[in-house]
Amino acid sequence: MPKQEFIEYFNKQNYSWKITEYEESDKFFGGGINLTNFKKGLDVETYDLEIVKDLPANFDARRKWSQCRSIKEIYDQGDCSSGFAFGVANTVSDRTCIHKGDHVHLSEQDFECMKKDVCFGGDPYQAFEFWIREGLVTRNCKPYNVRELKKNQCKEQCERNTIKYSEDKHYGLKVIEVPNDLDQIKAELFHQGPVQASFVLYQDFRDYREGIYEQKYGKYLGEQSVRVIGYGVYRDTQYWLVANSWGRNWGENGYVKVKMSQNIKFEEYMLTGRPK
Structure with missing residues (x-):
């Protein structure tokens, strides 16, 4: 079936997206994430029943922490398998604003000093550890540049002479494993801010336009890392925001609603961190 015919057929079905x-x-x-190597046994912070019971049905971090510009940003990784770098750098940017009041856009590019082949993927846990151990500079120091990333060089310098690389570093305190529990994930989002999630990527996710994504078709393409900024429910279907x-030309202006508890392991591989 031609692609356009399939699209028309699919969109006539009573699906949520x-x-x-x-x-x-x-x-x-x-x-390019290998979920089988996902780090387990990290610090886990849980919330008691009273806190979980008082959570709202819908939550959007962009509204609760409206002063944090980074939470509202959507980026484009381009033709580079650097999703892990965006999932981590963007999450810790948000957390740095929420917990320290420091408005920063931390640099995905700086992970070139963690591993030389960033465009071949990476380990989110190692990326969080790099943030803790080596720190991340801001995008003002090292803006995202796929061409430079593909040169596989570590440049410990800023593009702009007005900024010193070592003085622009922002550090993490610890990396946290978010429990594979819907209520606990919601509580972490509501009380502490965005988290990073890794999940199994299929072809249909790339075709997503709008609605609540639930895996339906297509071949396995690998894994992707994203930033979870909220949750909600629509017609009895719970989803992650x-x-x-x-980029903003994909999905709902760069965003996607992902149905909870489906077969893409979305809740199984969540990490976040506390800034120093």
């Missing part, structure tokens, strides 16, 4: 055809869908790269890193 719609698809479309993107001109450059082959450039929507996964993060997610900021992806494929």
Whole structure:
């Protein structure tokens, strides 16, 4: 069946979401994450029943922490499997604003000094550890540049001479494993801010246009790392509110609602951190 016919057929079904055809869908790269190596046994912070019971049905971090500009940002990783870098850098940028009042956009580019082949993917846990151990500079120091990333060089210097690399570093205190429990994840989001999630990526996710995504078709493409900024419920379907890193022309202006508890392991591989 031609792609356009399939799109029309799919969108006529009584599904919770719609698809479309993107001109450059082959450039929507996964993060090259190996979920089998996911770090377990980290610090886990849980919330008691009273706190969980008082959570709202819908939550959006962009509204609660409206002063934090980073939470409202959508980025584009381009033709590079650097989703892990965006999932982590964007999450810790938000957390730095929420917990320290420091408005920063931390640099995905700086992970070139963690591993040379950033465009071949990476380990979110190691990225959080790099933030803790080595710190991350801001995008003002090292803006995202795919061409430079593909040179596989670590540049410990800022593009602008007015900023010193070592003085622009922002550090983390610890990395936290978010429990695989819907209420606990909601409580972490509501009380502490966005978290990073890694999940199994299929072809239909790249075709997502709007609605609440539930995996329906397509081949396995790898894994992707994203930033979860909230949650909600629509017609009895619970979902996560997610900021992806494929630009604003994809999905709902760069965002996607992901149905909870489906077969893409979305809740199983969540990490976050506390800034220093």
